[in-house]
Amino acid sequence: MIKNLAPLPDGTVTVSGWVDTVRDQKKVQFVVLRDESGAVQLVNPATREAEDGDAAGQERLALTETISGLAHGSFVTVTGELKHDERVKLGGIEVKIGSLEVVGEALPETPIAADSSLDKRMDWRFLDLRTPKQNLIFRIQTTFEHALREYWIDNDFIEIHTPKLMASASESRAELFEVEYFDTTAYLAQSPQFFKQMAQPAGFGKVFEIGPAFRADPSFTSRHATEFTSVDAEISWIDSHEDVMRLHEELMVAGISAVKAKHGEAIAELFGIELEVPTTPFPRIPLAEAKQIVAARGYEIPRADEDMDPEGERQIAAHVKETLGHDFVFITDYASSIRPFYHRRHDGDATLTNSYDLIYNGVEISTGAQREHRIDVLVEQAKEKGIDPEELGFYLDFFRYGVPSHGGFGMGLARVLMLMLHETSIREVTYLFRGPTRLAP
Amino acid sequence: MIKNLAPLPDGTVTVSGWVDTVRDQKKVQFVVLRDESGAVQLVNPATREAEDGDAAGQERLALTETISGLAHGSFVTVTGELKHDERVKLGGIEVKIGSLEVVGEALPETPIAADSSLDKRMDWRFLDLRTPKQNLIFRIQTTFEHALREYWIDNDFIEIHTPKLMASASESRAELFEVEYFDTTAYLAQSPQFFKQMAQPAGFGKVFEIGPAFRADPSFTSRHATEFTSVDAEISWIDSHEDVMRLHEELMVAGISAVKAKHGEAIAELFGIELEVPTTPFPRIPLAEAKQIVAARGYEIPRADEDMDPEGERQIAAHVKETLGHDFVFITDYASSIRPFYHRRHDGDATLTNSYDLIYNGVEISTGAQREHRIDVLVEQAKEKGIDPEELGFYLDFFRYGVPSHGGFGMGLARVLMLMLHETSIREVTYLFRGPTRLAP
Known part of the structure; x- marks a missing residue:
């Protein structure tokens, strides 16, 4: 070399x-x-x-x-x-x-140049990837993932490969890809949610997976793809989402430390960024408080439900950066109304969940939560969300033959890389991007 | 714990x-x-x-x-x-x-028992996985994969996540799953073949991926699944498939050594197997010679084409075990007639390819090859196989703007585990098996 x-x-x-x-x-x-x-x-x-x-x-x-x-x-x-x-x-x-x-031998005319549009560069991704910056992105990805896996291995996690072909939806009936499957229809997994939870009654204790997830999401934002690499972990015997957040922040520190150690100089040279290893604990702000802070900064979230929006996330991140100097913030205790039925709710206040989103440099990279493992409560919460428990099929069985308390998170790998390197789109940090109008190369 | x-x-x-x-x-x-x-x-x-x-x-x-x-x-x-x-x-x-x-709390009646059929146990996989043997299988998988990744990281490989949604077939028009993709049709990747090759003109040098692959294969054998975890590597600047085999055997030694060190005692206790770390180099036998050996053992391969069959693979493995005491054997130099168009052929004898299958304890676990990187030869070989070069679309472009010589292999993770642990079916070593009539849980 x-x-x-x-x-x-x-x-x-x-x-x-x-x-x-x-x-x-x-x-x-x-x-x-x-x-x-x-x-x-x-x-x-x-x-x-x-x-x-x-x-x-x-x-x-x-x-x-x-x-x-x-x-x-x-x-x-x-x-x-x-x-x-x-x-x-x-x-x-x-x-x-x-x-x-x-x-x-190469043809004499190269179809892309340094100033070609992102879309044109994606048409010729294998040439685009030859640039030192692009090459570095995937070396960073390699180092980041390996550091997470080393953390998991050192802490006795089991690696699982959950199936991407399913008989039913894993998250919602919307945004679901259908597959012709012999005489029936299969669906592509929107996340490993159900199957990583299955590892809990299976007695696996702590599991992780890095693999593809699929969303038939017709949007064209810089943060969405129809296929993305999801980083997932799920652990038994937690008291609340706090245990999940502690795991999560330790993983981010492990990943970013490894990237800084191996590629810090190259990142400074090619991206002009001095990568910082975040301190722990990351700041934690309950959603209700975060919304007050954002409102006090003069931004009114234009949503009918109780959720944040992307600008609200940028605002709360800016507040955290200004007041605490931190690139990360956990927004916690989301309202039950905007969380899935399987998130555990507060003891004594069913309007709030034991859940969080992790914001990195102003953008959400992950959702985590304690799961509701009590079958009777879980069934009630599903019904309340308008889901017929019959539709949940085998998933509810996971809770009928003994199950420990548990929780975990799912994180978009490309978002982490995009935000780490101050890139403007996940397309820049995805080997081959997939969107509503992008299936090739 | x-x-x-x-x-x-x-x-x-x-x-x-x-x-x-x-x-x-x-x-x-x-x-x-x-x-x-x-x-x-x-x-x-x-x-x-x-x-x-x-x-x-x-x-x-x-x-x-x-x-x-x-x-x-x-x-x-x-x-x-x-x-x-x-x-x-x-x-x-x-x-x-x-x-x-x-x-x-568990329901009082457990739906499966130790003597339940494999199919019944798969219906209740989360209970089946509680047994110490099953738990150990996935700890072994974790250790094996991590050892491969450590080898790759130590040797400067880049980890890639290739898309599983494609606009066209990656291997063959047969056994292809179709996905409704907005206003068009997508296909599930049968392997990362085209995209890991893309990393070569992209100048990535050496890449690896462990991820799902999909085959709409209606067969019900103990070795086939419609979704499986594929272990892939692809490297630049090789002289022949010999370089790929050297990489491959080093990886197997790294994986099995790590498994033996961490789980050797537990494997002896629960599976009654003394795991052996294979010596290198693994035996290499050209296909033509392997067929003569099998014939001399009294087995006539009942195939019209020039390929081996599963019993032939068992026979040649038995021969190697008896004469050389080795669990592995590379069968090399497959006939061009039974290999895909992208396998490079011998210089001077176009009837043979620079390719191999790796046999472990009598069953094929992997196919590897040097790829044909010369665009004119590649196009000719595609035509000869009855493939219209137009159909190969972007794939052929990978070879038009400069490309190094390269090669690699794809290996079925479940097969390795099945054969390592002398199990009778990949269903036993797959977290959640997918077959023609198995989509749940």
């Missing part, structure tokens, strides 16, 4: 990558070669005319012509002489080309 | 779990309490009659009656006095119950 060249002594090396730029001067040719680890300058003294009867000369002429004809983006393997030279701006090293093999 | 009780000194403890058994004797009651980490005996000196006017006596009577009424499977929290006593068979410890809270 190119990043491994610098520590090597001067001498013969072989290096592979794609052609970033070619400067084809009369007497000398320069090629900047790039791979996933960096870039290096290659140099070739140009041979413009064949010297009769000299085989080596013919070879030098052929090499010069090959370099002149190199298309941007072609993948090549080069063997040559590495030389350390402080005058070379690009890393202080240079490789004098001995031989060059074109392994994968 | 129960496993943490033994090292504690005698004294007051609080422990939670589900009721495994109750022995309700006249003078003393025993409860075996279980959680995901183990089991412990609880004891209560029975109080059968109320002593008038004695509040403590009333409490003891209530506790006795609660224990008498405990249904198998109820989740309870107990506070009591831990006592180490070598005479107690179950781990040499016992907890004398002080108080007992029923957190999640």
Whole structure:
């Protein structure tokens, strides 16, 4: 890999990558070669005319012509002489080309440029991903996820892979994708909600999953996708959503610490961001209080129900940043009216739930809650939401043969990355985005 | 957790779990309490009659009656006095119950028993999963996957999440699930094949993914599912499938070593298996030679094409086990006629491919190959297989703007676990199995 060249002594090396730029001067040719680890300058003294009867000369002429004809983006393997030279701006090293093999030739015209629209770049995502910034995004994702998993493994969680094909809805009848399934219809899981809860009566104790979830959501916002990577955890024997929030903030600290340690410098260089590891505990503000704070800042939430809206979330996040200097805030104790039937309600006040949303740099990234595990209460809450308990089928059985208290959260991976890197859309941080009009590539 | 009780000194403890058994004797009651980490005996000196006017006596009577009424499977929290006593068979410890809270009460009749059919057990999978053997399977899965990911992270791989919703088929037009997608039709990914290959022209170098894949396969064998967890890797700059096999065998060694280290004793105890870490290199046998060996063993493969069949795979695995003592074998160099168009063919012999299947304890767990990255050859091979290049749409574009040589493999996670633990069906090692007639729970 190119990043491994610098520590090597001067001498013969072989290096592979794609052609970033070619400067084809009369007497000398320069090629900047790039791979996933960096870039290096290659140099070739140009041979413009064949010297009769000299085989080596013919070879030098052929090499010069090959370099002149190199298309941007072609993948090549080069063997040559590495030389350390402080005058070379690009890393202080240079490789004098001995031989060059074109392994994968590119068409001469690249269909996108640096200033192409986001939509055009998504059409040609595999070219868009070649930029160092895009490459870094997915290295950060890799590091972030691995840090979460290390936390989970260190804390005896079990990894589960819940099915994405279901006989019924997992969240709501709306936004549900239908699949032709032999002689019947299946639905794509909107979340692993029911199945990660199933791990609780199964006695798994603590579980996690990172996997796809599907929403037939026709909206075109910068925060929504029809398919997204959901980060989920669910744990037994909790007293309230406070236990879930403690787990959640520890995971965020683990993830961001690992990203800062491994990529902090690169993030500063390519994104101009000094990544901060958040302190714990994260601020916690009950929804009712958050709404008062937002109102006092002069913003009236234009909603008929009791929920926040995106601008309200930005406002409360700004308040927290200004007063506490924190990028995260848990909004807690959402009204029962705007939470699903399976959220546990306060003992003594059924209008409030043991639930939270986690806001990161002004945008919601996650919903968590203690679940209602008492079957009689759960059935009542379903009915109250207008859900026929018959429709819930096997889900209610999970609570009939013994179940511990439990709770958990689901978090959108792309939102975390978008907010961490101050990007404007999850499309920028998703390998291949899926939206109402986007199914390819 | 129960496993943490033994090292504690005698004294007051609080422990939670589900009721495994109750022995309700006249003078003393025993409860075996279980959680995901183990089991412990609880004891209560029975109080059968109320002593008038004695509040403590009333409490003891209530506790006795609660224990008498405990249904198998109820989740309870107990506070009591831990006592180490070598005479107690179950781990040499016992907890004398002080108080007992029923957190999640079970119905008195458990719908499955140890001798229930597999299908019945799948109907009640959350109860089936409570058995120590089932719990261990998913701890093994967790450890195995984490070891693979640690290998990948240590070797600079990028984790990708490829979309499961596609505009076209990723493998074949057969066995494809259709999804109603707004005004059009989407298909569920049969594998991440096209999208993990996309990471190569994107300059990601080395990528991995563990995620769901979908096949509308109507078969009911012990090895097939309509949804399964696929373990995938794809790497740039290979010389042949040999580089992929080297990666693959190192991953299997990393995974099995970690499982043996963490769960070797439990596997011996619950499955009666002494797990062996395989030596590298794994044996490699070209398909043509493998068929001769199988024929020499007296088995004639009843197929019209040039492929192996499951019995042939068992035979060649038996041969390898007998002659080399190895549980794994790579069958290599499959005929082009039975491999997809994107497998690279031998230089100089287009009838053979740079591909392999990996056989573990007699069953195929994976297919790997070098990919054809030369666009002109790729188009020809597609045509030869009767595929209109137009149908391949964006996939062919991946090869038009520069691409390195590359290859990779896809592996069924459940098959690995089934074969590692000598189970008879992937249903036993899948959290929630999906088949042609199985969509719930």
